[in-house]
Amino acid sequence: MNLISKTEQILKEVLQKNNFEEDNIVLSVSSKPELGQFQYNGAMALAKKVGTNPRAVAEQIVSSLNEYDIFENINIAGPGFINISYTKEFLKEYLTEISKDMSENVKKYPSKKVFFDYGGANVAKDLHVGHLRTANIGEALKRLTKLVGNEVMSDVHLGDIGRQSGMVIYQLREEHPDWVFFDENYKGEYPSEIPITNDDLGRIYPLASSKAKEDDSIMEEVRRITAELDRGYEPYVKLWELIRKISIANIKLTYEALNAEFDLWEGETDSYPYIEETLEILKKAGCLVESEGALVCDVKEDTDKAEIPPLVVIKTDGTTLYATRELATILSRAKRFYPDEIIYIVDNRQGMYFEQVFRTSYKSNLVRDDLKFKFVGVGTMNGTDGKPFKTRAGGVMKLNTLLSEIKEETSKYVKDNEAMSAAEQKDVSDKVAVAALKYADLLPNVEKDYIFDLAKFCSLEGKTGPYILYSAVRMKSLLAKSGITNYEMHDIYSQTEKDIITKVLEMPIRIDKAYRNKTLSDITEYIYELDSLFNKFYAENRILTEQDEEKKQTWLFITNLVYKVNKLILDVLAIDIPERM
Numbered sequence: 103m104n105l106i107s108k109t110e111q112i113l114k115e116v117l118q119k120n121n122f123e124e125d126n127i128v129l130s131v132s133s134k135p136e137l138g139q140f141q142y143n144g145a146m147a148l149a150k151k152v153g154t155n156p157r158a159v160a161e162q163i164v165s166s167l168n169e170y171d172i173f174e175n176i177n178i179a180g181p182g183f184i185n186i187s188y189t190k191e192f193l194k195e196y197l198t199e200i201s202k203d204m205s206e207n208v209k210k211y212p213s214k215k216v217f218f219d220y221g222g223a224n225v226a227k228d229l230h231v232g233h234l235r236t237a238n239i240g241e242a243l244k245r246l247t248k249l250v251g252n253e254v255m256s257d258v259h260l261g262d263i264g265r266q267s268g269m270v271i272y273q274l275r276e277e278h279p280d281w282v283f284f285d286e287n288y289k290g291e292y293p294s295e296i297p298i299t300n301d302d303l304g305r306i307y308p309l310a311s312s313k314a315k316e317d318d319s320i321m322e323e324v325r326r327i328t329a330e331l332d333r334g335y336e337p338y339v340k341l342w343e344l345i346r347k348i349s350i351a352n353i354k355l356t357y358e359a360l361n362a363e364f365d366l367w368e369g370e371t372d373s374y375p376y377i378e379e380t381l382e383i384l385k386k387a388g389c390l391v392e393s394e395g396a397l398v399c400d401v402k403e404d405t406d407k408a409e410i411p412p413l414v415v416i417k418t419d420g421t422t423l424y425a426t427r428e429l430a431t432i433l434s435r436a437k438r439f440y441p442d443e444i445i446y447i448v449d450n451r452q453g454m455y456f457e458q459v460f461r462t463s464y465k466s467n468l469v470r471d472d473l474k475f476k477f478v479g480v481g482t483m484n485g486t487d488g489k490p491f492k493t494r495a496g497g498v499m500k501l502n503t504l505l506s507e508i509k510e511e512t513s514k515y516v517k518d519n520e521a522m523s524a525a526e527q528k529d530v531s532d533k534v535a536v537a538a539l540k541y542a543d544l545l546p547n548v549e550k551d552y553i554f555d556l557a558k559f560c561s562l563e564g565k566t567g568p569y570i571l572y573s574a575v576r577m578k579s580l581l582a583k584s585g586i587t588n589y590e591m592h593d594i595y596s597q598t599e600k601d602i603i604t605k606v607l608e609m610p611i612r613i614d615k616a617y618r619n620k621t622l623s624d625i626t627e628y629i630y631e632l633d634s635l636f637n638k639f640y641a642e643n644r645i646l647t648e649q650d651e652e653k654k655q656t657w658l659f660i661t662n663l664v665y666k667v668n669k670l671i672l673d674v675l676a677i678d679i680p681e682r683m
């Protein structure tokens with residue numbers, strides 16, 4: 103068990119022994135490190151409950167705590183803040199244990215099955231920066247959820263049908279009217295390939311989209327094609343399947359570059375087999391009413407502060423839409439995987455839509471009441487003008503373009519490194535680029551918009567991915583150069599060392615906070631704080647040339663410990679550490 107939980111457990115026993123009732127026991131980092139490593143601030147509230155003096159309560163707690171030999175120098179500050187430190191002997195034992203398996207230093211929860219829906223790229227459209235954050239945040243939240251003891255599953259939930267399908271098919275028909283897909287009388291097999299690349303799609307969709315915007319009759323035609331595809335008109339279904347394949351192959355590459363790993367590569371169309379049953383369930387529960395020719399589900403509740411409009415489930419022309427496929431996807435997931443919770447990591451602006459979807463699901467008994475839904479709305483990456491980040495020419499910034507720009511910037515860190523082959527230089531600068539992007543993306547709270555700043559994100563100083571990687575690589579190389587593998591902790595020689603140890607012990611508190619708040623900023627901030635302390639320690643000592651063998655071993659032990667924390671946290675953030683930099 104991690105030390106924070108263990109200490110909270112001891113506090114619980116102590117409170118029980120002294121006849122205090124308290125279920126919520128929270129240990130925090132001491133605000134006055136000179137008085138202790140951690141603090142318990144519950145004495146004031148306990149005293150208020152029973153109507154006594156807080157200091158007296160604190161004294162009672164302290165005298166019981168003193169019976170445990172893992173603590174030293176327990177003291178009371180102010181009205182009743184209890185400061186707690188651990189003995190060196192105990193720390194030595196505990197730190198040795200966690201340095202073998204750092205996940206021991208994490209607060210664990212009883213396992214639940216949590217299903218993650220993130221990424222959400224749209225087929226036949228280029229991935230834009232909006233798809234970056236949901237991928238980065240989703241991947242990290244999934245890994246974090248697993249780390250604290252849950253079973254996790256993920257699906258990219260591709261937007262693989264909709265208006266864009268109609269657009270692309272329309273434009274292909276304009277350019278290739280001779281294709282058999284457009285011959286109504288064609289009876290043969292449909293081809294299994296088309297001479298179209300992903301780059302072509304990057305041209306075709308925007309072209310069709312602007313044409314349709316300018317000309318109502320084209321838009322009408324696009325709608326008609328989309329509806330026919332939804333109804334299953336075979337030539338279009340076959341053609342769209344080929345387009346889907348071309349586009350998904352490319353989407354996979356982009357997500358791979360970001361270390362986003364999905365168990366399922368399903369899309370909205372994979373829900374088609376569940377649509378009929380979904381509609382049956384909704385109808386049976388009396389949740390579908392007609393409204394201006396469409397079928398909608400009324401979801402408002404008396405306690406709503408703002409008006410929540412009904413969810414449109416079937417369009418006036420009888421076809422399905424995003425929400426229909428959403429509901430059918432929920433049914434499919436519930437039936438196939440029995441999740442305890444489904445978490446959606448999607449753009450902030452879809453918050454109301456998901457509220458409608460969740461309400462519809464419960465109201466119609468599409469899912470059990472104990473299946474939990476959670477919407478994690480993410481903010482956007484903006485340009486300095488406060489609007490979604492664009493290219494220099496003012497167009498939509500494609501994710502791949504952004505990645506190449508950052509790689510260009512980070513290549514400067516390895517360009518003149520003669521010790522590296524060209525291949526290694528590329529590998530390292532790619533890793534640093536992904537770290538720069540991810541760290542910057544995960545640093546602000548998830549719901550906040552933030553401003554893209556290439557130079558700042560790629561800097562080797564401050565709260566940046568390159569700074570963290572540089573520190574981790576420094577630790578790694580220090581350990582390798584030392585030639586020693588069995589370091590031991592003998593003593594604590596300086597305040598900086600003590601601060602580092604306290605910071606390592608703090609890890610479960612920060613991880614727990616991030617997990618409960620569903621945001622990564624606590625972790626990104628934490629690793630920066632830890633690495634800054636490490637770099638201070640590194641500047642203060644000549645580790646490799648130290649003559650005192652015990653000191654040297656202790657310092658390497660600390661280096662290894664901090665490296666292990668870095669590795670664990672960077673794994674959660676899905677950031678790779680290069681061999682050298």
Ligand code: ARG
Pocket residue numbers: 219220221222223224259260261428446448
């Ligand atoms: N494809 C959607 C978009 O680009 C995101 C999908 C999010 N997930 C979901 N289950 N609706 O906006």
